[in-house]
Amino acid sequence: MKSRKNPEYGDQTKKDNMPLYTIGVVAELLGITNQTLRLYEKHGLITPSRKNKNRFFSENDIKWLFCVRELIHTKKISIEGIKKLLHYAPCWEITNCPEQRKSTCLAYKGSRKPCWELNQMICSRASLAGCDDCIVFLQNKKSTQVRAAKK
Numbered sequence: 001m002k003s004r005k006n007p008e009y010g011d012q013t014k015k016d017n018m019p020l021y022t023i024g025v026v027a028e029l030l031g032i033t034n035q036t037l038r039l040y041e042k043h044g045l046i047t048p049s050r051k052n053k054n055r056f057f058s059e060n061d062i063k064w065l066f067c068v069r070e071l072i073h074t075k076k077i078s079i080e081g082i083k084k085l086l087h088y089a090p091c092w093e094i095t096n097c098p099e100q101r102k103s104t105c106l107a108y109k110g111s112r113k114p115c116w117e118l119n120q121m122i123c124s125r126a127s128l129a130g131c132d133d134c135i136v137f138l139q140n141k142k143s144t145q146v147r148a149a150k151k
Contacts, residue, residue, distance in 0.1 A: 017138075019049035019056035026057045030065055040068065043079050046139070064139045067095065091134050 027034045040046045041055070045068055048055040057065075071077045071094070077085065085094055092102050 016059040019051075019058050019061075021057045021062065023048070023055045023057070026062060026065065029062060030069060032069070037065075040065070040079070043083065045079065045082060060138045095134070097134075 021029075023034050023037055027037055030037075037046070037048075037055075041048060046057075046061060046065060048057050048061060050056070068082060071082050071085075072079070091097065
C-alpha cells in the first residue's frame with residue numbers, strides 16, 4: 001500500500017498550526033469545560049479554526065490555552081487583565097522568557113512596541129529569532145490574520 005505524503009507534515013511549524021483537535025478533546029486535555037473554551041473565544045483570547053460549525057484547535061492553540069490557564073489560576077489575572085496584558089506587555093514579560101532566548105530575540109532588542117507588532121515589521125527582513133515558537137506571538141499573529149480576513 002502506497003502512503004500519501006502531505007507536504008505540511010514535514011514542517012513542524014505547519015504541524016503545530018494545523019487545527020486537528022475538537023473542542024471536546026481540548027477541554028479534556030486542559031481539564032476544563034467546553035463552555036470555558038467558548039468563553040475564552042468570546043473574549044478574544046483564542047480564535048479556533050472553524051470547519052462548518054465545529055471548532056478545531058491546533059497544538060499552538062493548546063499551548064496558548066495552557067498559558068492562559070496558568071495566568072488565570074496561578075497568577076490570578078482576570079480575563080480582562082490578560083486582554084490588557086496582551087495589548088501592552090511584551091511576550092517575554094508574560095511568559096517569563098529566559099535571558100538566553102531574549103538575547104537572540106529581535107523584538108526584545110528593539111522593545112519599544114509589543115513584540116508581535118515589531119515582528120510583523122521586521123519579519124520580511126530577518127528571521128523571527130525564536131518568535132516562531134513563542135506562544136504569545138503566535139496567538140496574536142493568528143488573531144490579527146483572522147480579523148483581517150473578516151474585513
